[in-house]
Amino acid sequence: MSDTAQTSIVVIEDEPEIRKFLKAILTSHDYNPTFAETAKEGIKLISAHPPEIIILDLGLPDMDGIDVIKNLREWSTVPIIVLSARGQEKDKVTALELGADDYLTKPFSSAELLARLKVALRHAQNHSQQSSVFEIGDIKVDLERRQVLMKGQEIHLTPTEYKLFTTLVKHAGKVVTHTQLLKEVWGKNSNENSHYLRIYTQHLRQKLGDNPMQPKYIFTEAGIGYRLKL
Ligand code: CA
Numbered sequence: 408m409s410d411t412a413q414t415s416i417v418v419i420e421d422e423p424e425i426r427k428f429l430k431a432i433l434t435s436h437d438y439n440p441t442f443a444e445t446a447k448e449g450i451k452l453i454s455a456h457p458p459e460i461i462i463l464d465l466g467l468p469d470m471d472g473i474d475v476i477k478n479l480r481e482w483s484t485v486p487i488i489v490l491s492a493r494g495q496e497k498d499k500v501t502a503l504e505l506g507a508d509d510y511l512t513k514p515f516s517s518a519e520l521l522a523r524l525k526v527a528l529r530h531a532q533n534h535s536q537q538s539s540v541f542e543i544g545d546i547k548v549d550l551e552r553r554q555v556l557m558k559g560q561e562i563h564l565t566p567t568e569y570k571l572f573t574t575l576v577k578h579a580g581k582v583v584t585h586t587q588l589l590k591e592v593w594g595k596n597s598n599e600n601s602h603y604l605r606i607y608t609q610h611l612r613q614k615l616g617d618n619p620m621q622p623k624y625i626f627t628e629a630g631i632g633y634r635l636k637l
Contacts, residue, residue: 413439414437416433416438416439416524417443417452417461418433418443418462419444419446419449420442421468425490425513430442446472446475447470449475454482454539454551460487460528461479461485463476463487463488463507464490465498466491472502473498476505476506476507481550482551483539484531484577488508488510488524489502489510490511490515491510492512493513508531509523541576541579544636546562548572548573550576567592567607568607568614571591571604574592575635579635585601585632588632592607622636
């Protein structure tokens with residue numbers, strides 16, 4: 408990304424006045440915005456051409472903005488700034504806990520907007536250009552379609568196996584600790600389920616045809632967790 412390149416941004420907002428306001432500010436500040444009026448349209452845009460940042464209104468006609476964040480965070484790390492009405496503090500907290508990067512309370516000023524965008528982009532510099540499709544050796548994972556292919560053949564994973572695998576995929580190349588995996592896959596009270604992690608990893612390796620003694624994909628980091636080889 409050169410200094411002169413425009414920053415691509417997808418705005419999901421159903422209110423025409425706010426879209427107009429955003430368009431005026433963004434286009435005059437080196438942003439290249441694309442607009443969607445519905446959640447469905449926005450998700451489609453983002454998966455087709457992953458932008459560098461997303462502005463998401465929480466109150467959309469076809470889907471709750473919170474559910475849009477959930478969907479996006481299954482396959483994308485593109486920073487999300489949510490737009491929320493005053494008084495919806497609970498929604499903001501939920502949005503942030505689900506992986507939104509920041510929020511703006513309507514009505515907001517152009518200075519506030521530009522400051523939030525700048526900070527979120529700075530934090531995300533190492534995470535841009537994220538795709539919903541991953542290829543690891545003979546395995547292809549399409550997070551948007553929830554599909555895992557081995558040499559073009561679909562591997563059927565249970566929801567738990569899929570969750571476990573995609574958690575590793577999202578952190579491919581990095582070690583993921585037992586605690587992180589348990590929290591991601593089993594959620595709260597996950598420590599009670601710690602023995603399941605070993606069992607499900609075993610199942611997953613079997614389905615991937617991975618030999619734990621000579622792994623190609625899932626490596627055990629003794630006492631720490633697991634690592635999916637890039
Ligand atoms: Ca709205």
